[in-house]
Amino acid sequence: MSPFARRAVSALTCLTAAALATAAPAASATPATEQGVKSIQLQWASASPADPPHLNGYLTIGGTYTCTEPTGTTVDVSFTAMQILPLAMPSGVGSLPCGPGVVDASWEVTSVANAEVHRGWTNVFLTFDGQTALPQQLDAA
Secondary structure: OOHHHHHHHHHHHHHHHHHHHHOOOOOOOOOOOOOOOEEEEEEEEEEEOOEOOOEOEEEEEEEEEEEOOOOOOEEEEEEEEEEOOOOEOOEEEEEEEOOOOOOOEEEEEEOOOEOOOOOEEEEEEEEEOOEEOOOEEEEEO
């Protein structure tokens, strides 16, 4: 091996060792049982269509959530949805219970009565714990 090649290999070895020694430790995921963890996933929507003029319709949305705040506390969830043809804008609110064991729990919230609710594509604007998520499009069957 030439002196130049030896120096290059030696320099590369030193740089690699230095990079490994100074690399930040891998971030560990926060355990879901740690107090104060809050998250939500919107997974589905279901419509009970209106039948005007006698019956109003309802839109129910749901999914899973985690809230490991102390037992007895709640987290607020609300939504506004938009359906097109015909135009409907159902909305609903609810409170979900928290506790150390509330990890990936099922949740659902139903809208107030609305005369225009129907089945079909629905854009849902979800707010969880005061934070508004990006809208999601779901098929409200």
